[in-house]
Amino acid sequence: MRTRTLELTVGLFILVGILALLVLALRVSGLSISPGNDTYKIHAHFDNIAGLTPRAKVTMAGVTIGQVTAIEFDKSRYTARVEMAIDGNVNTLPSDSAASILTAGLLGEKYVGISVGGEDSMLKDGDRIVDTQSALVLEELIGRFLLSTVSKED
């Protein structure tokens, strides 16, 4: 009987350990059990991504509908090519939708916001979002503001 309780406690210990790993995977890293369940890829070219990173959120109306999978420099256009995986359920994005890089809060993370277009045809796998708006760079904004105040004084 003594060995039985011993085995039970040890088994419980191993179970708790494995459960801990599972909790870390699902709750802490946000890993979904079936990764890559039908998403489709679209891409967009931005003049300046200013701190957007892979795995950043892609949102529409504030709801996350996908994530950024890759960012690379397009040397022929001198722009940043951002590739996004969009949730397969969200397959009704008009092809003239616009993508812009936004910031959560003043100093928060960067994410891609998609605003809906009016075209009848929909974005498909491998399509490109043409209408893009770059990230707001705070230094540029301040520079422009200073310039306008100086020119007003003149």
Added chain:
Amino acid sequence: MKTLSDRIALMGASGLDVVAALGRSGVFLFHALLGRSNFGSGWNLFVKQLYAVGVLSLAIIIVSGLFIGMVLALQGYNILSTYGSEQAVGQMVALTLLRELGPVVTALLFAGRAGSALTAEIGLMKATEQLSGLEMIGVDPLKYVIAPRLWAGFVSMPLLAMIFCVVGIWGGAMVAVDWLGVYAGSYWSNMQNSVEFGSDIINGLIKAVAFAFVVTWIAVFQGYDCEPTSEGISRATTRTVVYASLAVLGLDFILTALMF
């Protein structure tokens, strides 16, 4: 009065001793882990050691994990709130625990709690000639005494590290969300955005496995190799804790440099 050449000879001798000890421990590990193992009775021994090494260490791991997570959240909140970004406290707690503190503190506690016990137990077995007795009746002490303890250490420490991380993150959530009033949604979602399964959790797990290997190896070898006197056992136990802690901290730096 020693001459210079005597001193040099002494240095050389101690250097050779270190190399010889390293070689002995390598051969020892090889013999204990490889070769024919006797399953059946071996399994029972393994379970018994898993209880002694793993289950009995649970209390200290859970309590220290809880407090370390709580302190991290408290300190992180104080600093981050100066910049108005106290939502980031979740990701700070999680990344610190998963990448560094989880495996390292677990390994240090494990060396102190389980490693010293292993050394003392095996040392006493050697001092009271139980190991020679086993050999006399035709049982290989490496298989019967050493191998189950090694395997129990290898298996239980990574599990303990994972439990440590979970408890720590939960403790951090308790302080940050319930006490300091960070919004629960941003605590968890910031964490999920910044923690990556492959590069953070799996790397932390790899660290824990490496530390488990080193700590258990040192502990069991020090016991097996100790001088069979009461003084020798006490010295071997001290050496286990010191060597294992230093090895863990040094190895952590190397692994961090390689991984992140």
